[in-house]
Amino acid sequence: MSIRNLLIVLIAVAGVIVAFLATSAFQQPQTKKLVIVGPAGISDLGQALAKKFSEKYGVNATFIPLGGAVEMVNELVRNKDNPPWDVAIGIPEFYYTVLVERGVLHCPKLSVEGVPPEEFWDPNGCVYPLDKSYIGIVYNATALERLGLRPPETLDDLLKPEYKGLVTYPNPVQSGTGLAVLSWIMSVKGEEAGWAYLKQLSGQIAKVGYPSGFTALRSALKRGDVVIALSWYSHAIDPGTPHMRAATYSAFLYREGVAVLKNAKNRDLAVEFVKFALSKEGQDLVDPYNYMLPVRADAVVKNNVGLPQPRSVVVYNPALGSKADEWRLRWQREVASG
Numbered sequence: 001m002s003i004r005n006l007l008i009v010l011i012a013v014a015g016v017i018v019a020f021l022a023t024s025a026f027q028q029p030q031t032k033k034l035v036i037v038g039p040a041g042i043s044d045l046g047q048a049l050a051k052k053f054s055e056k057y058g059v060n061a062t063f064i065p066l067g068g069a070v071e072m073v074n075e076l077v078r079n080k081d082n083p084p085w086d087v088a089i090g091i092p093e094f095y096y097t098v099l100v101e102r103g104v105l106h107c108p109k110l111s112v113e114g115v116p117p118e119e120f121w122d123p124n125g126c127v128y129p130l131d132k133s134y135i136g137i138v139y140n141a142t143a144l145e146r147l148g149l150r151p152p153e154t155l156d157d158l159l160k161p162e163y164k165g166l167v168t169y170p171n172p173v174q175s176g177t178g179l180a181v182l183s184w185i186m187s188v189k190g191e192e193a194g195w196a197y198l199k200q201l202s203g204q205i206a207k208v209g210y211p212s213g214f215t216a217l218r219s220a221l222k223r224g225d226v227v228i229a230l231s232w233y234s235h236a237i238d239p240g241t242p243h244m245r246a247a248t249y250s251a252f253l254y255r256e257g258v259a260v261l262k263n264a265k266n267r268d269l270a271v272e273f274v275k276f277a278l279s280k281e282g283q284d285l286v287d288p289y290n291y292m293l294p295v296r297a298d299a300v301v302k303n304n305v306g307l308p309q310p311r312s313v314v315v316y317n318p319a320l321g322s323k324a325d326e327w328r329l330r331w332q333r334e335v336a337s338g
Helices: 003-027 040-057 069-078 097-101 141-147 176-189 191-204 214-223 233-237 267-278 286-290 324-336
Strands: 033-038 060-065 087-092 128-140 228-232 244-246 251-261
Touching: 033 040, 033 069, 033 267, 040 060, 040 087, 040 267, 040 286, 069 087, 069 097, 069 176, 069 324, 087 176, 087 267, 128 141, 128 176, 128 233, 128 267, 128 286, 176 191, 176 228, 176 251, 176 324, 191 324, 214 228, 228 233, 233 244, 251 267
Parallel strands: 033 060, 033 087
Antiparallel strands: 087 251, 128 228, 128 244, 128 251
């Protein structure tokens, strides 16, 4: 065989091999992908859910943190037609209706065995319960005793002259916890009475002002710069703030959800993720990775053992709608700026 013919044969064989490899690669099953989005503060839980879901279903699930809860919701609205994500976690109850009204969500109307009916707070069947916890009045029992003061029990108690300069809550412009405090006050008092209350309360605020978020508030509590705060009940079981107690007369039930995006590229897989997040296996990750309470009674609870239980619970008043952006601007204008 001539060299020329040999080269022709080799080229033909190489072509067959390349074609075979290309066909084999094309026929290989592609790993399904799922992109989960949530507020940065829920990153530990998001990553844990993504890892466990990937392992269980043989898919590639990743978690993308996206600012605070309100910023995340606003981004979901802005990107609703072509979202780079498939499913969202950490959707706050006080700001979810905008997602329903703007047609951002797929609403599969799932029923999940093991999650009590009372845990479901979206009547549209779009947002599903993921976790919850209590926001209320917490106080430094040692400091109050040293000052000869009784602990406050109600929101109105905080306006008493003896608590002047002792109180704070996180800045709602910067903090989701602060927005939850506004949601609590508005749910109890209504909007106009709520704003009047916040203006009165501004005269009681400690010298540190309004901390930028949970971490800044926790540091202020540890230093003793703040004696009374409107914040998470978890401060009362935090080893870092051993003198903190919770007023159990009433508290606000803060609830977060999970939802599938209507125009998700992997919508069917996103629905399976929602089912997983509400299963015992998914709910077992809530307390260890997010310091929140799961919505299933059979889920693991370790961090929140001993969490105070309020005698009465306030839930978000849905008639208020989704006004977080409006409230932040008004708070900055009328409360922070005086």
